[in-house]
Amino acid sequence: MTFDQTKWVWRNxxxxxxxxxxxxxxxxxxxxxxxxxxxxxxxxxxxxPAVFRLEEHLDRFYQSATVHxxxxxxxxxxxxxxxxxxxxxxxxxxxxxxPLCYYxxxxxxxxxxxxxxxxxxxVWPWAAYLGEEGLESGVRVTVSPWMKxxxxxMPTTAKACGQYINSILAVREAVSRGFDEALLLDIDxxxxxxxxxxxxxxxxxxxxxxxxxxxxxxxxxxxAVIQIARDQGYRVNIGPIxxxxxxxxxxxxxxxxxxxxxxxxxxxxxxxxxxxxxxxTELIQNxxxxxxxxxxxxxxxxxxFVTSQTVKLVC
Ligand SMILES: Cc1ncc(COP(=O)(O)O)c(C=O)c1O
Numbered sequence: 001m002t003f004d005q006t007k008w009v010w011r012n013x014x015x016x017x018x019x020x021x022x023x024x025x026x027x028x029x030x031x032x033x034x035x036x037x038x039x040x041x042x043x044x045x046x047x048x049p050a051v052f053r054l055e056e057h058l059d060r061f062y063q064s065a066t067v068h069x070x071x072x073x074x075x076x077x078x079x080x081x082x083x084x085x086x087x088x089x090x091x092x093x094x095x096x097x098x099p100l101c102y103y104x105x106x107x108x109x110x111x112x113x114x115x116x117x118x119x120x121x122x123v124w125p126w127a128a129y130l131g132e133e134g135l136e137s138g139v140r141v142t143v144s145p146w147m148k149x150x151x152x153x154m155p156t157t158a159k160a161c162g163q164y165i166n167s168i169l170a171v172r173e174a175v176s177r178g179f180d181e182a183l184l185l186d187i188d189x190x191x192x193x194x195x196x197x198x199x200x201x202x203x204x205x206x207x208x209x210x211x212x213x214x215x216x217x218x219x220x221x222x223x224a225v226i227q228i229a230r231d232q233g234y235r236v237n238i239g240p241i242x243x244x245x246x247x248x249x250x251x252x253x254x255x256x257x258x259x260x261x262x263x264x265x266x267x268x269x270x271x272x273x274x275x276x277x278x279x280x281t282e283l284i285q286n287x288x289x290x291x292x293x294x295x296x297x298x299x300x301x302x303x304x305f306v307t308s309q310t311v312k313l314v315c
Contacts, residue, residue: 003018003124005090005125006090007090008090009086010083010085010086010121011118011120011121012118012119013074013078015085015086021120021122024104024105026105026108027104027105028102028108029103029118029161032162033162034068034112034115035101035102035103035161036061036064036065036158036159037061037098037099037160038058038064039057039097039258040057040097041095041096041257042087042094042096042097042123043292043293043294044293045294045295045305046294049305049306050305050306051087051097051304051306052291053302054304058076058079060220061101062076063157064159064160065101067157067158067160068158068160070101072119084307086121088306092123095123095125096125099119099120099121100121100122101117102118103115103117103118104116126258128259129260130181130254134180135262135285136263137263138265138275138277139181139263139266140178140264140267141174141182141194141267141268142174142179142267143243143267144174145173146182147186148166148184148186148187148193149163149166156216157212157216157218167182170182170184170195171195181254182195183199183267188214189242190241191243192215196258196259197219197255197259198216198221198222198254198256199241199246199254199255200252200255201245201250201252202249202250202280203245203248205234205280206234206236206237207229207234208239209226209237210239211238219255219256220257221255221260222255224255224288224299225255225261225288226238232284246267249273250273250278251263251272251273251277251279251280252264261288263276265277
């Protein structure tokens with residue numbers, strides 16, 4: 001990943017040069033992780049760059065803020081426009097989009113009441129999160145010794161900055177042992193999710209995934225994949241997933257904005273089936289990437305086109 005190509009950042013209503021987008025060391029969020037954020041992707045299509053599921057990401061952004069008692073000081077139309085304008089200004093066709101709303105500098109008491117609410121949007125080109133090779137051949141994951149926090153400890157369905165320390169512990173530990181990604185269990189010992197991805201299994205031609213009862217973030221890619229799989233005629237079962245279910249699966253894959261649809265080929269040195277991308281995973285990947293590229297009419301509504309000349313005029 002590199003920020004080299006990003007020239008402009010949106011901050012509190014204005015587009016400013018990258019090098020001016022700094023924050024003070026006394027910012028509340030820097031000390032305590034008091035902020036909420038989103039992660040979206042913009043994809044190149046024949047009709048120009050388009051943000052994938054912008055509306056759903058903005059819904060979650062506002063919901064995350066509400067859960068944490070923050071009021072985002074901009075209307076969603078302003079944020080949609082800001083995102084599209086920023087992508088155009090930076091001249092990107094494919095990029096990752098990171099809106100972040102956080103408590104700035106005023107006091108370092110834990111209660112952030114006095115701190116100003118800051119809102120920034122960053123965009124940058126971000127290649128396949130778990131590698132191009134991972135997208136094709138699958139990744140090797142390990143069950144983390146760190147558990148996913150329970151929703152009674154922190155809301156798992158909100159995307160708040162500080163909670164990612166749990167994911168960071170898990171992924172660092174996994175990578176230190178030579179794995180690509182960590183898989184976290186919930187407090188009941190069922191599988192929760194990856195450090196930044198949801199999990200799907202395929203068994204006897206049916207799909208399986210879990211939900212918020214298992215301490216996961218309800219991924220927007222997960223939702224897209226559930227719809228794609230059903231449209232392809234597959235049954236999708238939603239419920240707990242045990243480690244045995246995973247090890248015994250015919251196929252397994254991660255979903256996420258960053259990771260997109262990434263096959264899992266091994267869990268702690270145990271191969272999933274033949275240890276390569278399975279046929280249903282590949283089919284779902286293909287439909288997913290057709291949808292993000294605007295080539296599948298069924299999912300055209302999932303795209304918000306960035307330039308004003310295009311079909312769906314939101315920005
Ligand atoms: C912990 C966690 N789970 C799952 C996901 C996948 O969510 P989405 O598909 O909305 O990106 C993410 C990424 O945002 C995440 O951070």
